[in-house]
Amino acid sequence: MVAEKDANAAKEILQQFEAARTQVGELVTAAEKNNQHFDQLIAADNAAGHAIINQAIMALVAQTGSIERAAGIIGIDNLNPDTADHEF
Structure with missing residues (x-):
């Protein structure tokens, strides 16, 4: 539907x-191939793990923006996304 209205945006x-x-896949790779599960990724001394988590979060935030954009293109204008009181 989006492509019909705006091919470039789609x-x-x-x-x-x-x-x-891809970014969320890095979380899976960390667990399945590198044996670093979520609790290990968020450990206080794991800067590389923090980077993986933060990149996945930011990618999902950007994806939410894309969903909102797609909705707007097809005429849906009553979205009320829940930010859990976070600012991104």
Whole structure:
């Protein structure tokens, strides 16, 4: 539906979705291949783990923006995303 109204936006949105999938995939890779599970990634002394988590969070935040953009393009204007009182 988005592509019918704005092909360039649809392409950008799909690229962003793929970027989010890749970043979240890094969490899976950390656990399944590197044996670093979420609790280890967030350990106080694990800067590399923090980076993986933060990049995944920011990718998901960007994906939310893309969902909002896609909705706007197809005429949905009554979204009320829950930010859990965070500012991104």
